[in-house]
Amino acid sequence: MDPDHWEIGSEFHWPGLPTLNAVAAVPWSSGLLVSSGRDALRLVLALGVQQRGWRRLWVPEYYCQHVMSALIRPGLELRTYPDHPLRRVPDVPDARPGDAIQIGRA
Secondary structure, three states: OOOOOOOOOOOOOOOOOOOOHHHHOOOHHHHHHHHOOOHHHHHHHHHHHHHHHOOOOEHHHHOOOOHHHHHEEEEEEEEEEOOOOOOOOOOOOOOOOEEOOOOOOO
16 A cells, blocks of 8 residues: 555545646636535525515425525515426426526426
């Protein structure tokens, strides 16, 4: 065993961190880094409520319950619509002013 390589069984080698001279710009330099996808969704929802007047968020019924509970916020009603991976097409609700609809298939 090589004493300089503590890892055993990896399929990938460690190339080391890039040097500052080799990195011209970081892609997030004009953005905001968040710690999770839930945090990103909460920020998008806060922006939608404040700037777009969102009052109701529709999500597919199969959506993860832990993520749904993380999205609950004052002034935004959380609703589900019929959809799951076994359906051919989602039954997307008709949007009204103030509605935001999350559409996507896993």
